Amino acid sequence: MITMFLYMVAELSAVNSVINLLTGLNGLPALIVEVVVTTIYTSLGGFRVSFVTDNIQGALVLCLIIICTISIGTKSHIDTSLIEPSGLTHATLLGWKLLYILPVAISTNFMFLSPFWMRSFASRTDKDLYIGSAIAGVWIFVILTVTGFTGIIAVWAHGVDKWGPVSEWSSVAFFYLIAELPAWVVGLVLLMVVALSTAIFDSLQSALISTASNDLFRNKLPLTYIRVGVAILTIPVIVVAIKADASVLQIFLISDIVSAAAIPALLLGLVDSLYFLSGLDVIIAGCGGILSVFIFGTIYYGSAKAGGELIAMKTLYVDDWGVFGAYVAAPVGGLLFLFGSCAIRLAGLWVFAKVKGRRFDGLDRPVRKVQAEHEVEGEGEGEGEGEGNNGVSRVYDGSDGGKDVRA
Incomplete structure (x- = not known):
């Protein structure tokens, strides 16, 4: 939002x-x-x-x-005498940095926007x-x-x-x-x-x-x-x-730094093998990514105020590596906070299980119910099963198959 x-x-x-x-x-x-x-x-x-x-x-x-x-x-009318002094035909440090900054900023931000997903699912x-x-x-x-x-x-x-x-x-x-x-x-x-x-x-x-x-x-x-x-x-x-x-570009880059911090963690949540990640971990990762930008800016510029201004993208056109570092710190810091949060959470659950004498279930795959689809493949085939299968759900435990259970 x-x-x-x-x-x-x-x-x-x-x-x-x-x-x-x-x-x-x-x-x-x-x-x-x-x-x-x-x-x-x-x-x-x-x-x-x-x-x-x-x-x-x-x-x-x-x-x-x-x-x-x-x-x-x-x-x-283009004044040809202004072409060379403008420097636009020459390679610049900002230009090379933008080859990384803009793809990361734009791609992560589009994934962060609801209109993008609403149109995809429509x-x-x-x-x-x-x-x-x-x-x-x-x-x-x-x-x-x-x-x-x-x-x-x-x-x-x-x-x-x-x-x-x-x-x-x-x-x-x-x-x-x-x-x-x-x-x-x-x-x-x-x-x-x-x-x-x-x-x-x-x-x-x-x-x-x-x-x-x-x-x-x-x-x-x-x-x-x-x-x-x-x-x-x-x-x-x-x-x-x-x-x-602020310029329009600066306003967009402020929102981009937020998405660059949050999206990598969200995408990892779509990986089946990382089922142990939780929503809390993702939230902490997003906040941690923003905090990482502040920490980087404070160390790089030697000032907490400058670190805060880096989040606001006020140094985009300054000839340094501040903004580039911010777009590296945001996703990398977010991922570090993601797995750090996950490790601390699982460690806490393990200690709690030991103290209470319970089984540690922090790494158990989540179980979700999926309504079983009843398909009739031939005339008269499955008619007797139709009534018996009413209310049957399939429990998905993350393996290659599911078990049919009575709902």
């Missing part, structure tokens, strides 16, 4: 920056309207409506890319999921390549002094190029940006409602109350998005 909150903040912060850049107006009224509209139709339509907006989102992205590519190609078949993922992967690669190069074009067209990496506008360099285009193009792009943001924001709201309902209240609280709670939560989201001085 923390990750989705940060994503909502980043989304509104980006829209606010774009509106300020393209129109010079305060983006707060537009953000309020966007949040109110998404809250209303998400409450009425639920998660199904986000599938509709996703399709609209894909069409808008395609139109936006086509219009902007044509317009930038005809209106933007697929009709595995084949549909594979095909959809493949098509989406190709499109995302093309779109990110095209839009990513706009930052390079902005530097080559306007100079590195204006578009340095720490510039407050560096994350919206694409739209700075758009601002130089004819007014009708700017207006159309602004409309598409707000529509795209709305499509993304409703998915985050739906996922937040689902997560709160299932994880916090175990589906026992009426959805109406949860929707009201999410609607109230959007108020601090708007406030933080307006007041935050």
